Amino acid sequence: MFDLDTYAYTNRWIKIHPLEKFVFALATMLVCLISPSVVVVGAVLLLMTVASTKGAGTPVGQFFRFMMIPFSFILTGVLTIAFSVSHDPGGFLFGFTFGSITVGASQANLMKAGFIFFKSLGAVSCLYFLSLTTPVLEVISVLRKLKAPSLFLELMGLVYRFIFVLMDTTALIRMSQTSRLGYVSAKNTFRSLSQLISSLFVRSFHRAGELATALTARNYTGEIRTLEKEYPVSKRNYAVILGIELGLLLLNFT
Amino acid sequence: MAAFILETEAVEYVYPDGTQALRKIDMAVAKGQKVAILGSNGAGxxxxxxxxxxxxxxxxGKIRYDGREVVYNAAGLRELRTRVGIVFQDPDSQLFSASVLQEISFxxxxxxxxxxxxxxxxLKAMSETEIEDLADKPTHMLSFGQKKRVAIADILAMMPEVIIFDEPTAWLDPRHAREFMQLLDHLAAAGRTIIISTHDVDIAYAWADNILIMNHGQIVASGxxxxxxxxxxxxxxxxxxxxxxxxxxxxxxxxxxxxxDAPLPRSKEALFASLGGHDKGKITAGTTGTVLRVLP
Incomplete structure (x- = not known):
């Protein structure tokens, strides 16, 4: 997760307007989800892989490692589609019979499961493209332009910032516990972990209090307003995106 | 214009748990002064x-800014906080944004x-604190010293007349602490009033125009x-x-x-200069222990 964050800040497409990347990722995802053709899904997967690796500069191996993370989730998800329960053992390609009940997979269901599997993977690749090219704060600024509620966006920003503070604190507490043999046995581990969690909870409260004080000292009155980075808007990029999406849609008719 | 930019008169404060944190604090800070408040942990x-x-x-008690008593309503506090800025000790509790630009613009x-x-x-605050190159970096990828500078730029961008630094050199190594104090001198030279708290007596002694010593919520010495x-x-x-x-x-x-009649020196150079004997040339690196050689 933290690698993802690092790539987002160091990728080659960091200077491109975040809204353009956002539109590209979401439009492609939409096309991927509504297309009935497996060719389109394959094309989306290929397109996003190339855009993230050749384009934005994420190492290919790293990109595939990221793609493996949701792999097992999607697989378990589509298994329920592939297999069905029936009293009639006929029609299944293979199956297991328990008494009068047969659990098995028919060819149609297998095809359907495989298609959904690739479709999900295609959609995930679109989201990865966005995560790998656009830092969280830029995504938030896009959402602000799209008029998402500001309370929600402020919370997103603060949560994002304090994930890292919390991780640093966790690492420090854990280190000090380890240096006092906190994790040498299962029993110690359970005890140390429970103390780690409770002290993180207490410290988060302290942090929140300190943050509120520091914000008040800078005339905070209930709304966090900040300047946002400005990016050049490229009509050419929008034209390219439109072209790609139309091309993908046309692939459905081949 | 009042003689003192910031004054307190018999200020008292008790924390909700009953701890008497401040007892009859009287202090007066002249405009453009560099003030150090010295005290151990928990002194207030x-x-x-x-x-x-x-x-x-x-x-x-009372607090006066530029001769006028502070008014505790929205407008009065806004006015005070516009003129007096605080840089907190731990930048991780001050910096709320993951973007340096957004942070300073708040x-x-x-x-x-x-x-x-x-x-x-x-942009001006970033150039004064020498962090222009951090504009595109996320806050969580900065070093402690860099975060500290962003925390100062936060306040500089509000252009307050008085800047308060809570323990500015805590957790900084000697080199960064020295650079930090130079930055404070630079800020003071631009006409700002600077107040710091510290328990580093050497830094306070060499840097401040005026020193206040606090103990158990009281000012026990000043001058x-x-x-x-x-x-x-x-x-x-x-x-x-x-x-x-x-x-x-x-x-x-x-x-x-x-x-x-030798005056109390404010720097080690001044102390060495007031010593007698004659200079036998430069002391080379690695032989700092031989510094006593220049004594008669």
Whole structure:
């Protein structure tokens, strides 16, 4: 997760307007989800892989490692589609019979499961493209332009910032516990972990209090307003995106 | 214009748990001064600072800014916080944004300025703290010293007349602490009033125009550095040490190695210059232990 964050800040497409990347990722995802053709899904997967690796500069191996993370989730998800329960053992390609009940997979269901599997993977690749090219704060600024509620966006920003503070604190507490043999046995581990969690909870409260004080000292009155980075808007990029999406849609008719 | 930019008169404060944090604090800071508040942990320095910016309201006594008493309503506090800024000790509790640019723009935007002017102020604050190259970096990838500089730029962009630094050199290594104090000198030279809290007596002694010593919520001594430390009792009683320059000066005086009229030195160069004997040339690196060779 933290690698993802690092790539987002160091990728080659960091200077491109975040809204353009956002539109590209979401439009492609939409096309991927509504297309009935497996060719389109394959094309989306290929397109996003190339855009993230050749384009934005994420190492290919790293990109595939990221793609493996949701792999097992999607697989378990589509298994329920592939297999069905029936009293009639006929029609299944293979199956297991328990008494009068047969659990098995028919060819149609297998095809359907495989298609959904690739479709999900295609959609995930679109989201990865966005995560790998656009830092969280830029995504938030896009959402602000799209008029998402500001309370929600402020919370997103603060949560994002304090994930890292919390991780640093966790690492420090854990280190000090380890240096006092906190994790040498299962029993110690359970005890140390429970103390780690409770002290993180207490410290988060302290942090929140300190943050509120520091914000008040800078005339905070209930709304966090900040300047946002400005990016050049490229009509050419929008034209390219439109072209790609139309091309993908046309692939459905081949 | 009033003689003092910031004054407190018999300020008292009791925390909700009953701890008497401040007892009859009287202090007066002249415009453009560099003030150091010295005190051990829990002496009440941070509590005092939170009063100077209107975060805490005194249970008794008065606080005056530029001769006028602070008004505790929205407009009055806004005014005070526009003129008095605080840089907190731990930048991780001050920096709320993952973007350096957004972080620094928060304060000036709260002043109701136009975007164009906010942008100018942000850039100026970043150049004064020498962090222009961090503009595109996320906050969590900065080093501690860099975060500390962003925390200062936060406040500079609001252009306050008084800047308060809570323990500015805590957790900084000697080199960064020295650079930090140079930055403070630079900020003071631009006409700002600077107040710091610290328990590093050497830094306070060498840097400040005026020193206040706090102990158990009281100011136990105050004055110019060369006077305050002439009375070691109050320093020791406040759980502080004497600056090494003062101790060295005293010891050299006691051994008659200094002329009786030699002034209390503010830097090690001044101390060396007041020593007798003759210079045998530069002391090379690695032989700093031989510094005593220049003594008669």
């Amino acid at each position: 320095k941070s509590t005092l600072f939170l009063h100077l910016n209107g975060i805490l309201r005194p249970a008794g 304060g000036p935007l709260n002043l109701g300025l136009e975007k164009r002017e906010v942008k100018e102020r942000v 110019v550095p060369t006077e305050v430390f002439r009375h070691p009792d109050s320093i020791i009683a406040a759980d502080l040490a004497l600056p090494w320059l003062v101790e060295m000066h005293g010891e050299l005086m006691r051994r008659d190695w200094l002329r009786p």
